[in-house]
Amino acid sequence: MQTSGIDKHTILNPVIKGITVFAEYIADGALVIDDQTGLVVDYGSSASIMAEYGRTQQGQQPVQIHDHKHKLILPGFIDTHVHYPQIDMIAAFGEQLLDWLNNYTFVTEANFGDRKVADDTAKFFLQQLLANGTTSAMVFATSHPESVEAFFTQSTQLNMRMITGNVLMDQNAPEHLCVPTEQGIRDSQNIIDKWHGRGRQHVAITPRFAITSSPKQLKMTGELYASYNDVYLQTHLAENLAEVAFVRELYPNHKGYLDVYADMGLLGRYTTLAHGIYLDTSEYEVLRDTGTQIAHCPTSNLFLGSGLFDLSKTLSYTGVSIATDVGAGTSLSMLTTLSEAYKVQQLQSNPLSAHQGLYQITLGNAQSLLLEQKIGNFMPNKEADFVVIDLGATALLERRMTQTSSLEEKLFVLMMLGDDRVIEQTVIAGVSRYKNRTRV
Numbered sequence: 001m002q003t004s005g006i007d008k009h010t011i012l013n014p015v016i017k018g019i020t021v022f023a024e025y026i027a028d029g030a031l032v033i034d035d036q037t038g039l040v041v042d043y044g045s046s047a048s049i050m051a052e053y054g055r056t057q058q059g060q061q062p063v064q065i066h067d068h069k070h071k072l073i074l075p076g077f078i079d080t081h082v083h084y085p086q087i088d089m090i091a092a093f094g095e096q097l098l099d100w101l102n103n104y105t106f107v108t109e110a111n112f113g114d115r116k117v118a119d120d121t122a123k124f125f126l127q128q129l130l131a132n133g134t135t136s137a138m139v140f141a142t143s144h145p146e147s148v149e150a151f152f153t154q155s156t157q158l159n160m161r162m163i164t165g166n167v168l169m170d171q172n173a174p175e176h177l178c179v180p181t182e183q184g185i186r187d188s189q190n191i192i193d194k195w196h197g198r199g200r201q202h203v204a205i206t207p208r209f210a211i212t213s214s215p216k217q218l219k220m221t222g223e224l225y226a227s228y229n230d231v232y233l234q235t236h237l238a239e240n241l242a243e244v245a246f247v248r249e250l251y252p253n254h255k256g257y258l259d260v261y262a263d264m265g266l267l268g269r270y271t272t273l274a275h276g277i278y279l280d281t282s283e284y285e286v287l288r289d290t291g292t293q294i295a296h297c298p299t300s301n302l303f304l305g306s307g308l309f310d311l312s313k314t315l316s317y318t319g320v321s322i323a324t325d326v327g328a329g330t331s332l333s334m335l336t337t338l339s340e341a342y343k344v345q346q347l348q349s350n351p352l353s354a355h356q357g358l359y360q361i362t363l364g365n366a367q368s369l370l371l372e373q374k375i376g377n378f379m380p381n382k383e384a385d386f387v388v389i390d391l392g393a394t395a396l397l398e399r400r401m402t403q404t405s406s407l408e409e410k411l412f413v414l415m416m417l418g419d420d421r422v423i424e425q426t427v428i429a430g431v432s433r434y435k436n437r438t439r440v
């Protein structure tokens, strides 16, 4: 058992655009974790927790107390759309989506048939997630099954709750990255059989997007998706105008981009589509009617010059999560991602509050992925994934925090200025997996 402390007690429940976000802040708080199961046992004021759990009972495991006084403890961050192989080509200059894919992404992804490259990169990527306070993610691998094997092997070792799958591509991509239509589907089937539901791992069927899968492959993808109740599906939608035009050229008889996915059976509550910037009203209605979720990736949309995502409009139809989309995204930090999301919404006169942002990257993203029974906050029996945050991690943050008078202000400063430097420790299912070496 472990307990952790912070200062004073307030409960906040701000209402954002019709959605009530319950945020609970316990100023001198403690969290109780069962070391055997890695689950949360209880949380509350440190006085009440210490009175109830602070002493080892006879015949019980000794109580360990971890003191994090003056630090903020938050649920682990969740990234709902990120490409792990692209960590090696993050920050590549000057192109928009389709050229960027051809000139940088496909070149890098070609290396992932080599299991050693995949293992090394998956390991590095997961360490980077931990250093940024991200404890769960929905991830693209490459079209090589080895890239998925490598990822799940590493995430299992760290006991992180992760979702991934082999990327399905059988056209409009370099030949060495395309996998024959049926073979790609067979690879996905084998990966589901081996990994879905094993420990904390889930599989997502992962067609890259409408351009790089043939109609036949998209149809087979829909059939595979329909044959499971809880396998995910992830792909991209309407990120860039040239992409939307290309899909129209490939599918002249469909009503639009989303209609291709609807027709192929790819939509549903377990589906997350990244971006969704260029949609018309009938497409928003299809998202709503099918429960299909959108992942908003602000640093990626800005970096590739894709466009401005309309958060409040999309939220009025369906669930939205916030994600990094590295390597088009420029940071694995969900805090940095929130600060860019804030700026994208500012340009549309819809400022994102710190409570909405922090709710979104924890419980909100968990709900979008239907994982809210397992992760996202500190309710008893949830998995104890959390981050210890130092609000004074840099000289600027420390100085700026002294000029704040409310929790809302402090959290907003954290959202705008925070990044990997504020993450002091990251804990996965009760086990500390990362400590910031610059401070401990």
Ligand SMILES: [Zn+2]
Residues within 6 Å of the ligand: 081, 082, 083, 236, 274, 325
């Ligand atoms: Zn992406």
